[in-house]
Amino acid sequence: MTAYTTFYLSGIIGKEVFDTDGEAVGVIKDLLINSIPGASNDSGRQIVTAVKLKTDKGFDHYSFEYFSIQKERERIVVTCKELVKIPEEDVLNGMALVENILDKQIVDLNGRKLVRVNDIRLVKLSQGTYPLAVDIGIEGLLRRLGVSQPIKRFLAIFRINIPAKFILWEDVQAIDFSNLNIKLSKSYSKLHTLHPSDLADILEDLGKRSSMRVFSALDEEKAADVLEEMESHAQVHILENLPVEKAADVLEKMPADEVADILDELEDDRAEVLLKEMETESSNEVRELLEYEDDEVGSIMTTDYLSFPASKKVEEVLLELRNKKPEAWELYNFFVTEKDDELIGTFDLRDLVVAESSHRISEIMNTEPVFLLDNQKVGAIAELVSKYDLLAVPVVDDKHLLQGMVLIDDVVEDLIGERRTKRKSR
């Protein structure tokens, strides 16, 4: 006899359980595990703790300890020595495999996407019974329909294999559960390992309630990054349903131009409420940007940029950068301004790094920088960026005062669009 037995959830759900005398005691409806995969009460390994049985007296959870699952000639036989109910609290803390995982969507942390669970593979070891993997392949579907074996045998004649698709239990983050005792913010801890843009895609594909729940569980920094990556109607959905304080906190963590973009999509009342709730400094920046028309350069520029007086020395600037630790995109381009923020030159990271530390900025700067006007049409940006190979373009008003900069990141979709049409028209 082997030391372990593997079986499928579909293989034991609906099975009749017999006691030691061979009398039927009930039908298996569900299996309970001790914690939620991917949540912080995730003990690393979930173990089956109870069986939900339908008996003459109705539905109840019974301790798994007294159950035994055996394979006899490819057939699974479940016996039970004694029916012992588990405390209600354990039911609430645990998670039911059929109710919360089977047929539901889960996040495949390894493949970074939502998948639907067709079956669950479990293993029985001497220490206990554990879920091993979820089956998301066609074979799982056929097994559920009860036609897996005949179809496999039939296809084997033609040497066709049905490829199995499994996701290891460690890579599973459950999404759809509602019975929770534990704190929401802790339920999705594994999701934090995902890139914001992957997470944004997953949230968009989730139902409305689940996406709100998962989003609310993210910390503000992560939430801001994820929100930035979402499609606009998904952003609107999130901001309309999040509590105002939390929404404002998240928005404060985002660049002002992105916030302006999102608020523009919201209904005016809601946008105003959010702006009021935000800190004045952040909300004022956003309000300025909201003044611009949709198709004006000002509407997509960022107001977070770095500018220096021409008299500064290279070493002073480098030191300042080290202390300030700016975001990566703030280093795309540096601006040189006079007292009223008048733009007189630009320089980039290369200029700075290759220069002697005692040089002044006035010696290394480009005195005839390419710039955009804040009320210019956005269509002009793509051409300028691709023509001069710029990562960021300064934006000035009609008095040539620096207002912000436009990043290539914000126009890259337009650039791709332009390329594509060019290629097509050829």
Add this chain to the structure above:
Amino acid sequence: MARVGIDRKNFFRRVAMFLAILGPGIITGSVDNDAGGITTYSLAGAIYGYGLIWTLIPSFIVLVVIQEMNARMGIVTGKGLADLIRERAGVKVTFFIFLGLLFSGFGNTMTEFAGVAGSMEVFGVSKYISVPIVAFLVWILVVKGTYKIAERIFLIFSVSLLTYVVSAIMGKPDWSEIGSSIIRPKMAITTQSLAMVIGLVGTTIAPWMQFYMQSSVIEKGLKIQNYNYTLIDIVVGCVVTVVVAFFIMVACGSTLHPQGIVISQAKDAALSLKPLAGNLAAYVFSFGLFIASIFSATILPLATAFFICEAFGFEAGLDKQWNEAGEFYVLYTGILVISALIILIPGAPLIAISLWSQVINGILLPVVLISMMILINNKKIMGLYVNKLTNNIIGWSAVIILVALSLALLVIPFFEKKG
């Protein structure tokens, strides 16, 4: 705001461009008048004159009620109907529904290609030329196409709906007779006329529409605040469906019926119009049929492939590569190609095909509707927005009537044998 980015999301995003101009309800209503619909309305008009026009009124009410429920479910849950059914009903019920949906997808797509073949034959183009070309163009449009092309095609389509008004007026119908036949329907209840009524209702309320409606609402990102707007959109869409159906029945009822001309396909209707209402009326009628067929042949296989993938958790969407979403592309291409090929078989039993796809629709529809009624009354899913009493009364009576009609459809042949 100023993000004019290229759309990279799934297929509904592409279709969503249509929807930005016209709402989900109007699209669904227009696709509803496909080749199968036009055929059934023509037959009803030719055989019973204006006698069955009254059926459009109850169809309209049921159509509005059902689509409103789909829209509400989509808005509240943000989940497709396929998703919800799979999550609540498990694999077996889902498998049954989607096997039916797949067959009906095949059947309907074949009917569309039969429509293409028939309408082009009126213009003297052989089906061996028209069907492969159309199938290829549709495939290219969907897999490689852009919004702009699809948009223009849709515009042509919606204009082509007007052609039925033109053909109807050319037939110089007797409006007062039409009016009185709607108010005081006179219909001999025979097995044949009952089968016709089932056909009319079945073609107006198709199972795939429920899935399509719900997904379009989600893809458009509609919110509960837009609910009133959505309702208007649905009503307009249903009016479009019913008005077009009305004019087709009038066109055939005023010309073919008095002459006692028996037809079996929409193409026959067009051909029979020639001597009665002139060449132009016939061409106009065929053109409408042609465009309607192409439009539905574009949407139907795509939607069917998409819902099946949604229910069974396969990756789907035109933004995915072949190696990512293999099942989706195989399904989509398979439905399109196989349907076109079957229509090309010399002497293909076109009438039997359209009859059988209607039977499958008829059996599937109550199952889908019952699932919907259960889902929409579930507080866990719908929260505050579960059905109100009036919704439930109309919804369940619609289910009961449709089940009764479908059962009648199955029982009728036995009576006919006896008789």
